[in-house]
Amino acid sequence: MSHLLEKLNQAQKQAASHMDGPFVVFAGAGSGKTRIITTRIAYLIEHGVRPWEILAVTFTNKAAGEMKERVEAICPEAKRATITTFHSACARWLREFASELGFQTNFSIYDDSDSNKLLKKLLKEANPKGDIPNLLADMKSFLHIVKTNGYFPSDVERLHQEMSHLIPIGGVALYRRYQEELANCNAMDFGDLLLNVLLLLRRNKTVSDILSQRFRHVLVDEFQDTNRTQFEIIRRLSERHGNLFVVGDDDQSIYSWRGATPANIIDFQRTFPGAKKIALEQNYRCSGNIVKAASTMIAKNVNRAEKTLFTEAHEGDSIDLHIESDGEMEAWWVINSIKQERPNFPYDDVAIFYRTNSQSRSLEEALRRENIPYTIFGSVEFYDRMEIKDILAYLKVLVNPNDAISITRIINTPTRGIGAKAVETIERETKSRKLPMMDVIRQLADEKIPRVSPKFRFFVDLMDALKKDLLGRPLPEVIETLLEAIEYPEYLKKKFPDQYIDKTDNIHELGSAIADFAKREPEATLDDWIQSITLVRDRQDLDTVSGVSLMTLHMAKGLEFRRVYLTGIEDGLLPHRNSVEDNQQLEEERRLLYVGITRAKEKLSLTGASRRRTFNNYVVNSPSRFIAELPQETLNVSFAAKQVLDAYRADDEQPDEEYFEHTQEEYSYEPEPEALEKGSSVSHPTYGRGVVEGFETKFGQTKVIVKFYDFGF
Ligand code: ATP
Numbered sequence: 001m002s003h004l005l006e007k008l009n010q011a012q013k014q015a016a017s018h019m020d021g022p023f024v025v026f027a028g029a030g031s032g033k034t035r036i037i038t039t040r041i042a043y044l045i046e047h048g049v050r051p052w053e054i055l056a057v058t059f060t061n062k063a064a065g066e067m068k069e070r071v072e073a074i075c076p077e078a079k080r081a082t083i084t085t086f087h088s089a090c091a092r093w094l095r096e097f098a099s100e101l102g103f104q105t106n107f108s109i110y111d112d113s114d115s116n117k118l119l120k121k122l123l124k125e126a127n128p129k130g131d132i133p134n135l136l137a138d139m140k141s142f143l144h145i146v147k148t149n150g151y152f153p154s155d156v157e158r159l160h161q162e163m164s165h166l167i168p169i170g171g172v173a174l175y176r177r178y179q180e181e182l183a184n185c186n187a188m189d190f191g192d193l194l195l196n197v198l199l200l201l202r203r204n205k206t207v208s209d210i211l212s213q214r215f216r217h218v219l220v221d222e223f224q225d226t227n228r229t230q231f232e233i234i235r236r237l238s239e240r241h242g243n244l245f246v247v248g249d250d251d252q253s254i255y256s257w258r259g260a261t262p263a264n265i266i267d268f269q270r271t272f273p274g275a276k277k278i279a280l281e282q283n284y285r286c287s288g289n290i291v292k293a294a295s296t297m298i299a300k301n302v303n304r305a306e307k308t309l310f311t312e313a314h315e316g317d318s319i320d321l322h323i324e325s326d327g328e329m330e331a332w333w334v335i336n337s338i339k340q341e342r343p344n345f346p347y348d349d350v351a352i353f354y355r356t357n358s359q360s361r362s363l364e365e366a367l368r369r370e371n372i373p374y375t376i377f378g379s380v381e382f383y384d385r386m387e388i389k390d391i392l393a394y395l396k397v398l399v400n401p402n403d404a405i406s407i408t409r410i411i412n413t414p415t416r417g418i419g420a421k422a423v424e425t426i427e428r429e430t431k432s433r434k435l436p437m438m439d440v441i442r443q444l445a446d447e448k449i450p451r452v453s454p455k456f457r458f459f460v461d462l463m464d465a466l467k468k469d470l471l472g473r474p475l476p477e478v479i480e481t482l483l484e485a486i487e488y489p490e491y492l493k494k495k496f497p498d499q500y501i502d503k504t505d506n507i508h509e510l511g512s513a514i515a516d517f518a519k520r521e522p523e524a525t526l527d528d529w530i531q532s533i534t535l536v537r538d539r540q541d542l543d544t545v546s547g548v549s550l551m552t553l554h555m556a557k558g559l560e561f562r563r564v565y566l567t568g569i570e571d572g573l574l575p576h577r578n579s580v581e582d583n584q585q586l587e588e589e590r591r592l593l594y595v596g597i598t599r600a601k602e603k604l605s606l607t608g609a610s611r612r613r614t615f616n617n618y619v620v621n622s623p624s625r626f627i628a629e630l631p632q633e634t635l636n637v638s639f640a641a642k643q644v645l646d647a648y649r650a651d652d653e654q655p656d657e658e659y660f661e662h663t664q665e666e667y668s669y670e671p672e673p674e675a676l677e678k679g680s681s682v683s684h685p686t687y688g689r690g691v692v693e694g695f696e697t698k699f700g701q702t703k704v705i706v707k708f709y710d711f712g713f
C-alpha cells in the first residue's frame with residue numbers, strides 16, 4: 001500500500017484511496033477531513049491522475065493556501081493541480097472565456113463599494129425621489145439572493161414563481177439594468193464571478209465541454225457552506241465522470257446567512273445516487289476537555305444530523321472562563337496571559353478570535369502597546385482606504401478603459417476642475433452614445449465645448465501617456481511613476497495636511513505589496529496583480545504572517561492553533577444581537593461557537609466583558625447564554641466571572657423583564673450620566689439616533705435605557 005496512507009486511520013484510508021464515483025465524508029471537527037483531501041490529491045497523482053486534472057476548492061484564501069502547502073509537502077508534483085478558492089478558480093476561467101460572454105479578458109472586478117456606487121446611480125435614475133439608502137439595502141440583499149441561487153435576469157418567470165416575496169419593487173428590471181451597466185463597464189461583481197461561470201456551463205456547450213473535460217477529479221472541502229450557484233457549478237463540472245469528492249460537517253455550517261445550503265451535504269447521496277459515504281468519529285486535534293465541551297454544547301441544536309465525536313487525547317487543561325469589567329480590561333487580560341504563557345506557547349501558536357471585526361481594535365491596541373507581533377486575517381480595510389482606492393482606480397482604468405466607476409473616481413482626483421456637472425454630462429452622453437466612457441470623453445474633448453473640452457483633453461492625454469509609460473514597465477516601478485505623473489503626493493499634502501504622512505505610508509505599503517507580488521510571480525502583468533488583490537479580500541494585512549493571529553470566528557473555520565482565546569462571549573455578540581430572535585439563526589450562532597472552540601488544540605480561554613465601549617457609549621452585555629450549555633467540569637471559572645454569572649443567575653430567579661430585554665432594545669452607558677436626562681437625544685455609532693427613556697442602577701453601574709429610532713441593521 002502507498003506510504004501516503006500510513007498516517008490515516010481505517011476509515012480515512014478508505015476515503016483517501018477511493019478511485020471513481022461520488023463520495024462524501026461527513027464528520028465532526030478535527031476528525032481529519034482536510035487531511036483526507038490533501039492525502040487524496042497526492043494519492044491520485046501517485047495513481048496516474050495528472051496533477052492538472054485535479055480541482056480542489058475551498059472557501060478562504062488562507063484555507064486554500066494551507067491546503068496547497070500541505071499537499072505540496074507530500075507531493076511536489078501537486079504544484080500543477082488547481083487548489084484554490086471558488087472565486088479565484090472562477091475568475092481564472094472567466095479570463096479565459098470572457099469573450100464567450102461578450103466581455104474582454106481585462107474585465108474589472110468590482111468590489112462592494114464599486115458596485116454600491118453603480119447601484120446607487122441606477123436607483124437614483126429609476127427613483128429620483130426615492131429613499132436611496134433603503135432601496136439600496138433592499139436591492140443589495142435581493143441581488144445577493146439571486147446571484148447565490150443561480151438566477152439570471154432572464155429567469156424572470158422562475159424568479160416570480162419561486163421568490164416573488166423577495167423581489168423589491170422594480171427589482172428584476174433593475175437587476176437587468178445593473179448587469180447591462182456592468183457589461184458596459186467590462187466589469188463583474190463578486191457574485192458574477194460565480195454566476196457567469198454557471199451561465200457558461202449552462203448555456204455554452206463548447207465551454208462547458210472544455211471545463212468538464214479538463215478536470216477528472218473534483219474535490220471540495222467545507223462542503224456544508226456551498227450555496228446553490230457553487231453547488232451547480234461543481235455538479236456540472238463533475239457530471240461527465242462523477243468523480244466528485246466532498247467533505248464537510250453540518251455542525252460547522254456558518255454561512256447560511258449568505259445563502260449556503262447545508263442540505264447540499266446532508267442530501268448528497270440523494271442528489272448523487274450510488275454515492276459512497278463515510279463518517280469519522282475520532283477527533284485528533286483537541287484535548288479531551290475541548291472535545292467534550294464542544295460536543296455537549298452543539299448537541300443542543302435541534303437541526304443537525306446526529307454524530308459522535310470522541311478523542312483518545314488526555315483531558316488536558318480546563319477551559320478558562322474570564323469576564324472582565326470592560327472590553328479594554330478583557331484585551332489586557334488576554335494580552336497579559338499571552339505574555340505569561342510565552343515559554344509554553346510561542347506567539348505563532350496563539351490565536352485570538354472575535355465575532356465582529358470591530359472587536360479587534362482594543363486587542364490590537366493592547367498588542368501594540370506590549371510590542372507583541374501579530375497578524376490580522378481578513379482585514380479588508382487597507383484596500384478600502386481612500387488613497388489606495390484612488391491609485392487602484394487609475395491602474396484599473398489603464399487596464400480596462402471601459403471601467404466607468406473607476407473613471408468617475410479619478411477624473412477629478414487630483415483636482416482638475418472637472419466638476420459634478422461635467423461628470424453628469426459624461427454619464428449622460430455615455431448612455432446616449434452607447435460607447436465606452438473613455439471613448440465618449442475623447443469625443444467630448446474634440447467637440448470644442450467651451451471650458452470643458454480642454455479639461456477633458458487634458459485627462460485623455462494624461463491617460464494615454466500613462467498607458468504608454470506604465471504598461472511596459474516592471475511592476476515595482478509602476479506606482480512610483482504613476483504618483484509622480486499625476487502629482488498625487490502634492491494633492492494629498494494640500495488636501496489632507498494632517499493625514500498626509502499616514503496616507504503616504506499607506507501608498508508605500510501598496511508599493512511594497514506590488515514589489516512582493518512581482519518577486520513571487522515574475523511573469524505576472526499589472527492586470528494579474530490587480531486581480532489578485534481584488535480577489536484576495538481575506539488576505540492578512542500586507543505584512544508576512546507571524547506572531548499572534550487575530551481573526552473573526554468565520555475566518556477561523558478549518559484552521560487550528562495550539563492556544564486559542566475566544567473573546568466576547570456575551571449575549572449580543574455571541575449570540576449576535578441580530579440573531580437572538582430566530583431559532584435557526586440562534587443555532588447558527590451556536591455552530592459558530594462550536595467552530596471557535598474546536599480550533600484549539602491544547603488550551604482554550606473564553607473571555608467576555610460586562611460592558612463595551614463604542615465611541616462615547618458603553619453597551620452592557622450579559623454573559624453568553626451558551627456558557628450554561630458547557631459542561632461545568634470542563635471549565636475553570638475565574639473569581640470575577642463567577643460573581644458576574646451568580647449575579648445574573650440570581651437575577652434570573654426574579655425575572656426582571658426590562659433588564660433581560662436588552663438584546664432587543666439596546667442599553668448603553670454614558671461616561672457622564674448626569675449630563676443626560678429622560679428625553680435627551682443621544683447617538684450611537686451602530687444604532688444611530690435615539691432618545692433616553694430612563695435609568696437603572698445595577699452592580700454599581702448606571703445604565704441608560706435608550707430607545708433607538710431605527711434599530712436594526
Ligand atoms: P475541521 O472540521 O475543523 O476542518 P478536519 O476534519 O478537516 O477539521 P483536519 O484539519 O484534517 O480535520 O485534522 C485535524 C488535526 O488532526 C490535524 O492536525 C491533522 O493533522 C490531525 N489528524 C488527522 N487525522 C489524523 C490521524 N489519522 N492521525 C493523527 N493525526 C491526525
Ligand code: MG
Pocket residue numbers: 033034035221558
Ligand atoms: Mg478541515
